[in-house]
Each structure stands twice: as C-alpha cells, then as structure tokens.
Amino acid sequence: MNENEAIKEFSKLALKNNHIPQKYYDKYAVKQGLRNSNGTGVLVGLTDIGSVQGYSMNKGKKIPKEGKLYYRGIDIEKIVEGFQVENRGGYEETAFLLLFGRLPNKRELEEFNELLDQCRYLPDGFTENMILKIPSKDIMNKLQRSVLVLYSHDYNPDSITIDNVLRQSIQLMARFPTIISYGYQAKAHYFNKDSLFIHSPKSRIGTAQNILHMIRSDNKYTKTEAEALDLCLVIHAEHGGGNNSTFATHVVSSSGTDTYSTMAAAIGSLKGPKHGGANLKVLRMIENIKENVPNLKDRGQLKDYLLKILKGEVFNKEGLIYGMGHAVYTISDPRAKLLKKKAHKLALEKNKMEEYNLYSSIESLSKELFKELKGHDFEICANVDLYSGFIYEMLNIPADLYTPLFACARIAGWCAHRIEQIVSDQKIMRPAYMSVKENSSYVSLYDRSTI
CATH class of the missing domain: 1.10.580.10 (Citrate Synthase, domain 1)
Incomplete structure (x- = not known):
C-alpha cells in the first residue's frame, strides 16, 4: 500500500471515530460556537477596548437596532x-x-x-x-x-x-x-x-x-x-x-x-x-453573478438570480449571499456604511459606477428577498465584506x-x-468538554480485530 492509499484508508477510520452525533450536543445543551440558543454570544470575558452593538434584548428576544461600533467608548x-x-x-x-x-x-x-x-x-x-x-x-x-x-x-x-x-x-x-x-x-x-x-x-x-x-x-x-x-x-x-x-x-x-x-x-x-477570507467569497459570488445574469441593470433578473443563490441552486450551492448578514449587526453595519460611502467616491474616480451600482443593488435586493422569505420584521444588513473587497479591487490590490x-x-x-x-485576568482559559465515549477495556495486540 503506497502513501496515498494508506492515508485514504486511515481517513475513513478517522472520520468514523471522530463523529459526535448532534443529539449529544442537544442533550447536554452544549453552546456550539460559544453561542446561546437565541444567537447571542456566551459571555466569557470583559473588555474596555471595543464594543459591537447591533440589537437589544427584551425578555430573551433580540430587538434589531442600528449597528454601532465603539473603540474605547468612541x-x-x-x-x-x-x-x-x-x-x-x-x-x-x-x-x-x-x-x-x-x-x-x-x-x-x-x-x-x-x-x-x-x-x-x-x-x-x-x-x-x-x-x-x-x-x-x-x-x-x-x-x-x-x-x-x-x-x-x-x-x-x-x-x-x-x-x-x-x-x-x-x-x-x-x-x-x-x-x-x-x-x-x-x-x-x-x-x-x-x-x-x-x-x-x-x-x-x-x-x-x-x-x-x-x-x-x-x-x-x-x-x-x-x-x-x-x-x-x-x-x-x-x-x-x-x-x-x-x-x-x-x-x-x-x-x-x-x-x-x-x-x-x-x-x-x-x-x-x-x-478573514470572507471578502474573497464576495468577489467570487460577484463574478458568478456577472457570468449568469444577462442584464445586470435589470433588478428583476438580478433578484431572481439572488433567490437561486439563496435556495442553493447556483453558485457554490451553500445557500448564502456573501456580504449580507452578521452575527451581531441587524439593521446596519457601521463599517459597511463607511466603506460604501468611500467606495462611491473611489468608483467615481475610477469610472466604476456601474460596478458600484451592482453592489448597491445586491444589498437592497437581498434585504427585499429576506423580508419576503422570513417576514416583514426580519432585518439583515450588508456587512463589511460586501464593500471591502470591491474597494481593494478598485485599488488594484491583488486578491492574495x-x-x-x-x-x-x-x-x-x-x-x-x-x-x-x-x-x-491572569487565569488560564480552561473551558469544559464532556466526554460522551463509554469506557472500554484494553485488548492485546494479537486479539484485536482487523475489521
């Protein structure tokens, strides 16, 4: 057995013996991704440095609000x-x-x-x-x-x-x-x-x-x-x-x-x-949209294709419109607002207004689609990645x-x-992991099954 064949064979074993069924995460109320069931983050520390605000809480429910980002309280x-x-x-x-x-x-x-x-x-x-x-x-x-x-x-x-x-x-x-x-x-x-x-x-x-x-x-x-x-x-x-x-x-x-x-x-x-690599996914999505939407100025055609992206029918079939949505921000991401304004100025200088209008249309049409699919009260906003990659592209900065x-x-x-x-805080971080594996006996090498 050569190296590649051996690795492929051992990979099957690794996959088989490293899968923990979702039922155990549910049974023990594990906060996967350090997130609570309502989508908020688990509180694990305190900081004076940065504050990210995108919603308020009322009786355990998230109430959307305009996004704010503070550096040292400013x-x-x-x-x-x-x-x-x-x-x-x-x-x-x-x-x-x-x-x-x-x-x-x-x-x-x-x-x-x-x-x-x-x-x-x-x-x-x-x-x-x-x-x-x-x-x-x-x-x-x-x-x-x-x-x-x-x-x-x-x-x-x-x-x-x-x-x-x-x-x-x-x-x-x-x-x-x-x-x-x-x-x-x-x-x-x-x-x-x-x-x-x-x-x-x-x-x-x-x-x-x-x-x-x-x-x-x-x-x-x-x-x-x-x-x-x-x-x-x-x-x-x-x-x-x-x-x-x-x-x-x-x-x-x-x-x-x-x-x-x-x-x-x-x-x-x-x-x-x-x-950190999310803005590259935005650029790949934009390239895919350009290749598959005949008239990018036609909002109906663009909206139909965005819906297909959401349904996982086209692009990478993950069902995500990259550059839209954030774990904290709901109505707006202040970083995206600032970058959109600068992107407009740069697009005028670089003669890239058609491209800018495409990004802006993707933002507004995505908001429409999510409200139609999830209800009028559902809020989603452009995040920082929607416009950062576009700015880098206009600056002729390589994707690398x-x-x-x-x-x-x-x-x-x-x-x-x-x-x-x-x-x-001088304490070493040491969160808990629960073992869900039953104990078993050691078996002599010559008595082990090869299956």
Missing part, C-alpha cells in the same frame, strides 16, 4: 469623521487609541508615528533569508511564519512585562505591512514569474501609503486611493473581544506565552475562510493581499487585547 463613525475632516489618515491615531485607551494629542501622535517609522524595517538578512529564499503561495502563511521567526531576532522574546509586550507590539504593527508587501512580491516573482520589486518603507507617510508604496512597482498612488486604504485599516482594526482571532489572542495570552506565539495563533485564526491587509489592521486590536488580558 463611536467609530465619529473617529472617521474627525480625521477625514482634518484631511489626514487615521490608522495610526486609531492604533494609539486602542493600545493606550485615549486619543493622542498632536505631540504624542507625532512621536508614535516616528516610532512606527523606526520599526518598519525588517532585521538584517530577514528579507533575503526568510522571505525571498522560502517564498510561500499564501501570504498569510508567510506572515505567520515570519512572526515566529522574529522571535529569534528579539533580545528578550519571552518576557510578558507590559513594557516588553508593548515594544514587541509596536514593532509587529510596524513590520506587518513590510512583511506582507515583500511576501507578495516574492510570491508574484517565484510563482507567477513577475518582476521582483523590493521597495524600502518610507518615513512620514503612514501605514496605508507605505503599503501602496511597497506593493506597486512604480510606487504611485492617488490621494483618494490612500484615503480608501487607510479607512479600510481603521474599520478593521478592532471588533470586540469575541471575534475568532481576537478571542484566540485572549486564549493564548492567558497561558502566559510570548507575543510572537500569540500573534501567530491570531493570524492562523484570521486565515480561515469563515473569518486581502486577508493579509485585514491582519495589518487587526494587529492593533490583537495587541491591545493581549495587554488587557495580561493586566486584568
């Missing part, structure tokens, strides 16, 4: 309005707010930006030895491995004193954009046979502009492009302690391990298609970088939550 829409009115980027200010609990003054923001600029460069030899010599087809994989290797370049990697964790956090926040940019260039060169461009990060231009500067061969970008990417980073920077990757940060931090191991775990979580960009933004929230976990 409405995300007010944060965005604040820096946009002043005609500047907002990601660095947002990161400072998440890490330190308040907005920086002008001097503090300048010093924070200078510190990030000093840390954007990778250690000597790192680009050649870690990125160029061992390129990866997946940039999230390259980011995760790079973070673990940075442990070896740290003079004090294991200490979890707050000053040491903060130093590591700021270095990682600054280096993530450089790693994903170089990782993409290596992938494009070695796997796609494209030319190789390695541009050094620049000072005094910020995170969003540095990403555009490093991933583009000519280093050029427009003001609107930089503003759009900066907004994407701001709205992805934090989303409460319960999202999968941030919860992973809390779980791993609770063990007392180092910052690099913790961030690698968070990256691994975000890599999953149910979490969509989820890594999410990581570049969310690293600020992850680090803030890690520090909060270390300071506020």
